[in-house]
Structures are given as structure tokens and as C-alpha cells.
Amino acid sequence: xxxxxxxxxxxxxxxxxxxxxxxxxxxxxxxxxxxxxxxxxxxxxxxxxxxxxxxxxxxxxxxxxxxxxxxxxxxxxxxxxxxxxxxxxxxxxxxxxxxxxxxxxxxxxxxxxxxxxxxxxxxxxxxxxxxxxxxxxxxxxxxxxxxxxxxxxxxxxxxxxxxxxxxxxxxxxxxxxxxxxxxxxxxxxxxxxxxxxxxxxxxxxxxxxxxxxxxxxxxxxxxxxxxxxxxxxxxxxxxxxxxxxxxxxxxxxxxxxxxxxxxxxxxxxxxxxxxxxxxxxxxxxxxxxxxxxxxxxxxxxxxxxxxxxxxxxxxxxxxxxxxxxxxx
Numbered sequence: 001x002x003x004x005x006x007x008x009x010x011x012x013x014x015x016x017x018x019x020x021x022x023x024x025x026x027x028x029x030x031x032x033x034x035x036x037x038x039x040x041x042x043x044x045x046x047x048x049x050x051x052x053x054x055x056x057x058x059x060x061x062x063x064x065x066x067x068x069x070x071x072x073x074x075x076x077x078x079x080x081x082x083x084x085x086x087x088x089x090x091x092x093x094x095x096x097x098x099x100x101x102x103x104x105x106x107x108x109x110x111x112x113x114x115x116x117x118x119x120x121x122x123x124x125x126x127x128x129x130x131x132x133x134x135x136x137x138x139x140x141x142x143x144x145x146x147x148x149x150x151x152x153x154x155x156x157x158x159x160x161x162x163x164x165x166x167x168x169x170x171x172x173x174x175x176x177x178x179x180x181x182x183x184x185x186x187x188x189x190x191x192x193x194x195x196x197x198x199x200x201x202x203x204x205x206x207x208x209x210x211x212x213x214x215x216x217x218x219x220x221x222x223x224x225x226x227x228x229x230x231x232x233x234x235x236x237x238x239x240x241x242x243x244x245x246x247x248x249x250x251x252x253x254x255x256x257x258x259x260x261x262x263x264x265x266x267x268x269x270x271x272x273x274x275x276x277x278x279x280x281x282x283x284x285x286x287x288x289x290x291x292x293x294x295x296x297x298x299x300x301x302x303x304x305x306x307x308x309x310x311x312x313x314x315x316x317x318x319x320x321x322x323x324x325x326x327x328x
Contacts, residue, residue: 032093032272033067041072041086041097043079049296050079053128053260054098056292057283064279069096078168079103080114087116091123091265093272098128100260102170105315109323110168119316123268124261124309126280129298131258132213132232133174134242135162136225140204146228146248149208153184161187162208163197170258171210174231176322181251201225212258213238214297232257238297256318260298261308273305 040058044050054071062069074082083103089095097103104118116122137143143152153160162178164171167190175188186208191197194215200206202224211225213236219225220239229245230236233255246254262280264273281302283289290300 032275033065035067036094037068037070038062038065038093039072039095040069041074041082041095043074043076043082043097043099043103045075046071046073049131050098050100050260052296053293053298056289057098057128057280060283060286060289061276061279064282065276077113078107078111080107080111080116083107083114083116083122086263086265087121089265091268093264093268093276095265096125096276097122097263098260099263100170100258101256101312101315102168102258104261104263104312105319106168106170106173109316109319119309119312121266122263122312123266123273124263124305124312125268125273126262126277126305127301127303127308127311128260128262128280128284129293129300130232130260131297132230132236132238132299133171133210133257134213134216134220134230134239135174135178135208135210135228135245136201136216136220137208137228138201138204138206139223139226141207141226143207143228144226146245146251149228150182150184150248150250153182153186160184160207161189162210163189163191163200163206164210165193165197166190170256171212173319173322174210174256177254177256177318178245178251180322181254183250198224212297231255237294237299256315259301259311261311277305 040054042051042054051073058069058071074085080103083097083099086095086097104122108114108116108118143149162175164175172188179186194211197209198219201209216225217239220227227242230242231245231254233244233246235244245251284300284302293300
């Protein structure tokens with residue numbers, strides 16, 4: 001082979017390689033998911049709220065992506081067993097995680113047994129929705145508003161207590177954020193679930209508690225709970241009459257909720273992430289989907305992968321400020 005032929009062959013090979021490099025993202029986006037099903041991992045048993053959200057989006061998401069989306073419920077350790085499975089999966093878009101801030105952010109900052117880091121060990125794909133929390137008082141407490149609460153808390157020191165559904169839950173974090181911002185020492189009383197909390201608030205055995213808004217609304221409407229404020233920065237469509245805690249002087253910037261999003265393992269390709277994100281946003285705009293989620297108290301969001309990733313980073317900073325000192 002002559003030098004000229006070798007030169008031409010090298011040039012042709014280089015051109016073909018360059019074409020393959022530039023074409024691969026587009027090829028990945030158009031070929032994904034191929035003929036393989038997509039597993040959507042949920043960290044809680046079937047029948048719960050997380051499972052309901054996953055099943056609401058799974059079928060229409062599969063139709064838009066062109067492959068069945070199969071739910072896999074892996075319960076235990078507050079959803080972190082499921083999270084670890086997703087972290088260990090191949091980043092090919094065939095294993096996704098329907099997760100909340102509890103599994104992605106809070107668990108790792110309160111439990112040293114959790115080995116993954118939410119901001120670096122997952123690929124953020126898109127937000128699904130938010131469930132605002134609400135701080136309520138027992139009618140027997142005499143508390144009618146946040147100024148009432150703060151005045152009494154600052155006067156009595158640790159004389160007041162608030163309940164949550166357990167240590168390291170988003171409800172617990174909301175209470176510690178309140179203490180941090182207001183400079184109060186309201187004592188945390190962990191419960192195993194919302195049902196007994198509701199009984200004790202109505203019966204006057206508890207002064208305060210944080211609840212998911214959908215859980216609290218029936219009790220508020222019946223007069224068994226007094227709403228003091230939402231934990232989100234804006235009012236909720238489900239309870240527009242309840243003002244945000246952040247509207248109270250001294251609590252500006254208070255903002256935490258139970259948010260849900262779609263994640264995958266770290267290092268997923270950008271074209272695949274974009275394709276799933278676009279499909280998710282389209283699904284969340286379908287009337288049958290957002291109406292069902294809204295009825296369950298989930299305020300649908302959508303948005304870009306970058307926005308969800310930023311939300312995770314922001315929440316890590318907020319939660320670190322109230323997490324145990326050993327975990328900061």
C-alpha cells in the first residue's frame with residue numbers, strides 16, 4: 001500500500017470515528033429503550049402513597065417511551081434498600097427510582113448505615129410533585145396562630161412538644177427547622193404513624209404535630225385540629241386558606257415538603273435522561289394523571305433534570321443544618 005493510500009485510509013477512518021462520536025447521542029436517544037422493559041423501583045409496599053404515584057405514571061410513561069414500565073416494590077429501611085439497588089444498577093435507563101426527598105436526602109443525613117449520597121450517586125431525571133406539610137395544634141392547646149405559638153414557646157422554653165411520624169422523617173425535619181429558625185426548643189415526640197398522632201391531637205394529649213396536608217384536612221374541617229401554617233413557600237391548591245409558615249415574621253424562607261421525583265443511577269447518558277424527562281413532563285400534563293395526583297394531595301410539577309438536581313443540592317444544605325452533628 002502506497003503512502004498516499006495509507007493517508008487516505010487514515011483520513012477515512014478518522015472521519016468515520018468522528019461521525020460515530022457525534023451520532024452516538026442521537027442514536028442512544030432514538031434507540032432507547034429498545035425492546036427491554038423499564039423497571040420502576042419503589043421503596044415502599046404496594047398500596048401506599050409512593051406506590052400510588054408510581055402506578056399512576058407508569059403506564060402512560062411506558063406508552064410514551066415505547067416499552068412497558070414495571071413496578072418493583074422493595075420495602076425496608078425507609079426506602080433506602082430500594083435506593084441502594086438503583087445506585088448499583090447499570091446506568092442504561094432501564095432501572096429508575098420513584099423517590100422522595102426522604103430517600104434521596106434525609107435518610108443519609110440521619111442514618112449512618114445509608115452509604116449512598118443523594119446528590120452524587122443518582123441521576124436526577126424530573127420532578128413529579130409535592131405534598132405540602134401542615135403544622136396543626138390541638139384545640140385544647142388554645143393556640144390559634146403562629147404568633148400565639150411562638151410567643152408561648154419563647155416564654156415556656158421547652159414546655160411545648162410536637163409530634164412527627166418518626167426520627168429522620170420529613171415531618172421531623174420540618175419541626176427541627178422550625179426550632180432553628182424561630183430560636184425555640186419545642187420538644188420532638190416521635191410516633192410510628194399518623195393515625196395515633198391524630199387521635200392524640202384531637203384528644204388534647206399533644207399540643208402540636210406536623211402532618212401531610214391530605215391527612216390533616218378532614219380533621220381540620222371537622223374542628224379536631226387547628227391549622228397554624230403550611231411548610232411550603234406558597235399556598236397549597238388543596239388548602240388555599242392556610243398561610244405558609246414563612247409568612248410569619250422570623251420564619252422567612254421556611255420551605256420543606258414531601259416531594260417526589262424520578263431518578264436513575266449515576267452517569268446516565270444525557271440523551272436518555274432527556275428522553276425520559278420529556279416523556280415524564282408530557283405524562284404529568286395528561287388530565288387523567290394530574291387530576292388523580294391532585295386528588296391525592298400531590299401538586300404536580302415537572303421541570304428539567306437540572307432543576308431537580310439543584311433541588312436535591314439545596315435540600316442537602318437545609319437538612320444538614322438540623323441533622324445530628326455526627327452526620328454533618
